[in-house]
Amino acid sequence: MAHIGRVENYLGDESLGMANPLEGKRIMLGVTGSIAAYKAADLASRLTQKGAVVTTLLTNSALEFVTPLTFQSVTGQKAFVDDDLWGGEGHVVHVQIGHSTDLMIIAPASANTIAKLAHGIADNLLTITALAATCPLVIAPAMDAGMFSHPATQENIHVLKERGVVIIGPDEGHLASGLVGPGRMTQPQEIVDEVRWLLAKGGPLSGKKIVVTAGGTREAIDPVRYISNRSSGKQGYAVAQAALDLGSAVTLITAPSSLTAPKGCQVMQVESAAEMCDAVLKEINSADALIMSAAVADFRPASYTSEKIKKEKGLEAILLEPTKDILSEVARVKKKNKLDLKVVGFAAESQDLKSNASRKMHAKAMDMIVANDITDPQAGFSVDTNKVLLLFSDGSTEQLPLMQKSEVAERIIQHLVSWLVEGAG
């Protein structure tokens, strides 16, 4: 008996759509003296690629490791150094911070700079600017393990946290000194993800909770074999990201997937349709909307063999039985408990797309169904694009062109904004 395998790719940058919260944000990036300063250039580049306008401030110690030109080249913005403090522009920087900067990030933040920030010392352009800043401050420490665990540093970090500073990391790992321990600056992509989430707070969906299911369920035959499907989880993970980007709380109920859950989700790992059903029915009681992007198995082996089935014994057939239809269960519970819940389902069809999708939407009491033709090679399971038809319970439809899955996700979430926030529907 062969497995039904699944091919999955990392969700990757295509998940960051046009409306990501970094777009157009003004970020001040402070870089201090640490070997991790080279990673700050990567961070600056990633933030810029997501649409942020990144101005860099380098301390004199940072200049021992990296140059302003590096940052100017990747951000297209001026990188300031201490010499600018005594020129005309130093004043501009710390005034600008007070007025137009959305976020200040210090990465890497050395033990020395952290100590200065904790005590309000302002003896260089970076610390003066941090003291003048009224925007949120994010710090990614980087130092040797001994310096990080020193009570002085720990107390300083505690003081900063109490003041509302967001501390990211440090991670554990091999340090420049040869020690292994906490002190490595968190990877730039993780900092970008965290910042994206922070900037989304207060968005139009804040205070709302959206439950998203994703991936293809696995129905076990024995301890090593299962029946599954080709779903990659990409569309569901993109929907979760789009909801987070507008400030919603998101519970992602996911079947096994190689994708990384977007930062900020509450993740519930499930395997089978039955486990997914239990998780969904629990979570909808406190939710405003459910988006069923998961490819749920319709059938499962009627019996499970707890010992691995041996080849010599042979297996002529696997008897299957139907799984519970989760959306039908949701419709029943919603009615019984009088839940105010918007329900969005998906339909992957190979023929009669509109009529099949419409039938499913009404049969499962959905408010909207996202239908796609799986015979279209650009709208299949593992690709990053999708071409969908949206059908609504009032009979209206909206055909979307071929789009990134992240863009499809944004369009779906836009409908939730109009229902949950603007009171439409």
Ligand code: CTP
């Ligand atoms: N779905 C569900 N529970 C199941 C199967 C599907 O809740 N046991 C949900 C899917 O997550 C999707 C919608 O129902 O949002 C439609 O799924 P689909 O597999 O296309 O529809 P089925 O009703 O299973 O019909 P068929 O497989 O025959 O096309």
